[in-house]
Amino acid sequence: IVYSSGWKKHLPAKIRGVLLSPIYNIFHKNRSYSLENLVYLLYPLCRTRRIAVLGWFHITWPGLLIGFIYKLLNPKGFFYIKADIGNGLFLDARDWQNRLNKLFMRLFLKKVDLVAVETKLAYEQVTTHKVFGRLFRGRTRLMPNSFDTDLFEERGLQVKRLAEKENIILTVGRLGTQQKNTEMLLKAVEKLDLQDWKIVLVGPLNWGGGGGGNFSKYVEDFLAKNPKLHDKVIFTGAVYDTEKVWKWFNKAKVFVLTSRREGFANVYAEAKFFQNYILSTKVGGAEESLEHGYGEIIPQEDSDYLASQLQRIIGTDYLQSEYAKVVWEKIDISWEKQIKQAIQGLPEADSSSLGRGGERLSQP
Numbered sequence: 001i002v003y004s005s006g007w008k009k010h011l012p013a014k015i016r017g018v019l020l021s022p023i024y025n026i027f028h029k030n031r032s033y034s035l036e037n038l039v040y041l042l043y044p045l046c047r048t049r050r051i052a053v054l055g056w057f058h059i060t061w062p063g064l065l066i067g068f069i070y071k072l073l074n075p076k077g078f079f080y081i082k083a084d085i086g087n088g089l090f091l092d093a094r095d096w097q098n099r100l101n102k103l104f105m106r107l108f109l110k111k112v113d114l115v116a117v118e119t120k121l122a123y124e125q126v127t128t129h130k131v132f133g134r135l136f137r138g139r140t141r142l143m144p145n146s147f148d149t150d151l152f153e154e155r156g157l158q159v160k161r162l163a164e165k166e167n168i169i170l171t172v173g174r175l176g177t178q179q180k181n182t183e184m185l186l187k188a189v190e191k192l193d194l195q196d197w198k199i200v201l202v203g204p205l206n207w208g209g210g211g212g213g214n215f216s217k218y219v220e221d222f223l224a225k226n227p228k229l230h231d232k233v234i235f236t237g238a239v240y241d242t243e244k245v246w247k248w249f250n251k252a253k254v255f256v257l258t259s260r261r262e263g264f265a266n267v268y269a270e271a272k273f274f275q276n277y278i279l280s281t282k283v284g285g286a287e288e289s290l291e292h293g294y295g296e297i298i299p300q301e302d303s304d305y306l307a308s309q310l311q312r313i314i315g316t317d318y319l320q321s322e323y324a325k326v327v328w329e330k331i332d333i334s335w336e337k338q339i340k341q342a343i344q345g346l347p348e349a350d351s352s353s354l355g356r357g358g359e360r361l362s363q364p
Contacts, residue, residue: 001043011240016151048073056081059090059115064108071111080114082143084263086284088117088125091132102131109135114346116143118264119284141342144288145264147273149334155243159274160250162323167197169310170252170276172245172267173259175203175235176215181281184258186222186233187303188310194232197314202248204238249274254313259283260300269333275326277319279309294326 001021002011011020045066054070056063059081067079109132117123117140126136175182182201189199205216223230239245249255255271257280264285271278271289278295280286286297298306312318 053078115140143342146335147269168252169254172202181258188307191307
């Protein structure tokens with residue numbers, strides 16, 4: 001189920017055969033997280049018996065409550081949580097630590113069949129937590145965000161080798177949000193001699209810049225201050241077609257992520273699959289995505305260091321030598337592999353009583 005407002009209105013009716021059911025969020029304008037979750041609560045409760053698998057994103061009180069009620073009404077159903085966390089330190093937050101909340105957490109968590117965490121750090125922290133670790137251990141699996149290789153093959157695409165790629169440095173995301181810290185990349189670009197290289201930024205601009213303002217205005221000022229970069233720095237705007245985004249990754253030689261925080265950014269898997277050299281701040285998923293050695297962790301808020309690394313790439317044969325060290329054929333970041341590993345030993349959802357109306361329901 002998806003909300004029908006905002007950027008989600010661009011979603012197709014189906015993705016990989018999965019029906020997307022848009023629901024109208026009557027509380028969206030109130031910007032109340034608790035009220036918004038009432039919509040998600042009411043939707044599954046109205047059709048609990050028809051849902052074989054209920055999925056929820058993030059470990060939150062509304063999600064745990066919905067899962068608890070779902071399992072009470074449908075004990076044979078399967079409830080999973082995709083945690084989307086870079087670490088497990090959230091369990092030490094004050095909200096989880098009072099006696100009543102600990103009691104509810106233990107009660108609700110017992111109803112969860114699977115918790116999927118994306119990073120090794122998060123897995124270690126939640127499964128060894130002094131209060132909740134025992135409950136997490138039996139139901140938690142490490143499942144990094146991965147790449148849809150089946151869809152890629154269905155589209156008849158081919159990954160370009162380094163020699164076939166263009167001199168493009170790419171970033172993809174909600175440009176200008178405080179989280180994504182796009183300003184750090186643009187500050188580094190101002191210091192570069194780009195020669196025949198280009199910077200491509202894929203994503204919407206009007207998400208409120210690092211200071212909470214209008215990022216479109218920030219970009220306008222940036223280009224006015226650097227008129228020579230007009231043809232070198234390309235802002236594509238929002239791109240909702242997956243294949244079009246993939247084509248940018250396939251063209252690019254370098255991918256940059258300057259985020260201040262991430263759970264495990266989906267763009268890591270895309271950048272790795274398309275054999276981009278990855279420069280990323282140390283956020284959730286960065287270290288896992290660089291295990292093959294083709295990339296580097298860069299310091300937070302250090303545009304000077306980022307500029308120096310990009311200039312080395314632009315001005316030398318550094319990429320060619322690093323690319324040759326990687327045995328790309330041995331890298332498998334497919335969802336199929338990750339899911340097979342994650343579900344080993346888990347109980348199967350019983351959909352025998354659901355009939356033709358059985359659903360797999362997930363809240364994105």
